[in-house]
Amino acid sequence: MKLDLNVRTLPEVAADKIKLREYVSKTHSIPISDIWHIEIRSKSIDARQKTIYIQQKLDVFINENFIEETFDLPNFPNVALQEPVIIIGAGPAGLFAALRVLELGKKPIILERGKNVKDRVSDLRAINVHHTVNEDSNYCFGEGGAGTYSDGKLYTRSKKRGNVRKVLEYLVGFGATKQILVDAHPHIGTNKLPRIIQHIRECILASGGEIHFSTRVEDILLNGNKIIGVKTKSHNVFKASKVILATGHSGREIFYILDKHKIEILPKPLAMGVRVEHPQSLIDSIQYHCQTRSPFLPASEYSVVKQVSGRGVYSFCMCPGGVIAPCATAPGEVVTNGWSSAERSRPTANSGIVVELRLNDLKPFQKFGVFAALEFQKSIEQKAYALNGNSQKAPAQRLVDFVNGKISTDLPKTSYTPGLFNTELSEIFPNLIYKSLQEGFKEFESSMKGYLTNEAVVHAPETRTSSPIQIPRHSDSLQHIRIEGLYPCGEGAGYAGGIVSAAIDGIKCAEAAILGKMTSDR
Numbered sequence: 001m002k003l004d005l006n007v008r009t010l011p012e013v014a015a016d017k018i019k020l021r022e023y024v025s026k027t028h029s030i031p032i033s034d035i036w037h038i039e040i041r042s043k044s045i046d047a048r049q050k051t052i053y054i055q056q057k058l059d060v061f062i063n064e065n066f067i068e069e070t071f072d073l074p075n076f077p078n079v080a081l082q083e084p085v086i087i088i089g090a091g092p093a094g095l096f097a098a099l100r101v102l103e104l105g106k107k108p109i110i111l112e113r114g115k116n117v118k119d120r121v122s123d124l125r126a127i128n129v130h131h132t133v134n135e136d137s138n139y140c141f142g143e144g145g146a147g148t149y150s151d152g153k154l155y156t157r158s159k160k161r162g163n164v165r166k167v168l169e170y171l172v173g174f175g176a177t178k179q180i181l182v183d184a185h186p187h188i189g190t191n192k193l194p195r196i197i198q199h200i201r202e203c204i205l206a207s208g209g210e211i212h213f214s215t216r217v218e219d220i221l222l223n224g225n226k227i228i229g230v231k232t233k234s235h236n237v238f239k240a241s242k243v244i245l246a247t248g249h250s251g252r253e254i255f256y257i258l259d260k261h262k263i264e265i266l267p268k269p270l271a272m273g274v275r276v277e278h279p280q281s282l283i284d285s286i287q288y289h290c291q292t293r294s295p296f297l298p299a300s301e302y303s304v305v306k307q308v309s310g311r312g313v314y315s316f317c318m319c320p321g322g323v324i325a326p327c328a329t330a331p332g333e334v335v336t337n338g339w340s341s342a343e344r345s346r347p348t349a350n351s352g353i354v355v356e357l358r359l360n361d362l363k364p365f366q367k368f369g370v371f372a373a374l375e376f377q378k379s380i381e382q383k384a385y386a387l388n389g390n391s392q393k394a395p396a397q398r399l400v401d402f403v404n405g406k407i408s409t410d411l412p413k414t415s416y417t418p419g420l421f422n423t424e425l426s427e428i429f430p431n432l433i434y435k436s437l438q439e440g441f442k443e444f445e446s447s448m449k450g451y452l453t454n455e456a457v458v459h460a461p462e463t464r465t466s467s468p469i470q471i472p473r474h475s476d477s478l479q480h481i482r483i484e485g486l487y488p489c490g491e492g493a494g495y496a497g498g499i500v501s502a503a504i505d506g507i508k509c510a511e512a513a514i515l516g517k518m519t520s521d522r
Helices: 017-027 090-101 117-130 144-151 164-173 193-206 252-260 280-288 359-387 399-403 431-447 499-515
Strands: 004-008 034-045 055-061 084-087 108-110 211-212 216-221 224-233 237-239 243-245 269-279 305-308 312-318 322-326 338-341 348-355 396-397 420-422 457-462 486-488
Touching: 004 017, 004 144, 017 034, 055 193, 084 090, 084 224, 084 237, 084 499, 090 108, 090 144, 090 193, 090 243, 090 499, 117 144, 117 322, 144 193, 144 338, 144 399, 164 499, 193 211, 216 252, 224 243, 243 499, 252 359, 269 280, 269 312, 269 338, 269 431, 280 348, 305 431, 312 338, 312 431, 322 348, 338 348, 338 457, 348 431, 359 396, 359 457, 396 399, 399 431, 399 457, 486 499
Parallel strands: 084 108, 084 243, 108 211, 243 486, 396 420
Antiparallel strands: 004 055, 034 055, 216 224, 224 237, 269 348, 269 457, 305 312, 312 348, 322 338, 396 457
């Protein structure tokens, strides 16, 4: 017999199989010898009160053997000789689109401007150590896209967008731990993602698909209002009647290509701000109401949303036990982001803290038309680069000093490898963002006592929260509103935000391209 139980235990009980079995036996009057196996189906932390509890959903097998569930990958057909579907970009949207194309018996041809995960490493070192940005290979461009170096956070609120479970099971099939199917806020870890991405690549190639690295698309080929292929920077031409555009939120060149052909694109509101780093122990003490975090609890995270004069100021992409990374995609700009390893064991925690922007906030940039938000984004990044001495050093202040409009006398050690540049951040941000952040941090302190401290450091800027452009598409066919065979997809097209939602959108676009309809959410 199998019992489905919801239990709420102390962390030390949840972490110990023997103690958990004893707890279930005692609270449900089941002889312990009759409990043959306990399988944890879901797990979350309840830290709302002083005493921390772990909420778990259990399958308890009573006098019955447990048969472990397997997550085998589909038996992909060999598609080497089948009709091609071009996929531009090898991030989560592009890779999952390719897998679904394989499942449906067509041939995915992925064109990726960056390098494979192994060869990307030298370019990441170059930006961290030598402050040299390779505009085709960096934290955003390359195999796996920005997702490879965003710590693999898999939590999404977009449950209605599609089959989240299907994406997670795919990842388990390619080597992720089954724990991502259990945790309320699952993540894989930047140190483990490259191996999983490599396995996906090997699967696509073994099934007859193609992946071309260091291949930047320079133009699209049209016959009237139908797409017929693309041309690369090296002047190679790839022909296909179906093209999935999954270039990510930093693939700016593709927007200019579309505009050149007078293909409709739209400016999209976005959010910008800073990345704040605290000692992880401080965040633990706030979130877990303790002096020292229990060894049975993970590094704590936080999510805060406040309203400042009717405008959202909120945390974004929080990385417990993580580091801040330089994520510029072109020379002459500074961009910050964050990531964590699977263990989340670093001594610092960081999070983007951003301000909601609206299109009417960008009046000085309206002369750029549809590129107003993009040009505003670029202006902040370029100003940060110029102010810090033309390097990848991040302009920074201690947090209380930032709120008080005071230049810090010194800056503590940071996880941001290129280093910091001490300056008043009002030199970088317009008043709207600067003042909103100052007031927002005061509001954060009201929810998280101890958050507003000079132990924390504000790094600037955090600008790549989402794409500044949306590529409009039909809601049913997912094709561009005017170009037949062109499928705008994922974060870069304005239809996703994060690994899972981008992967879901990739799957849907593949289905729409081949079947003319979406089936994966049923």
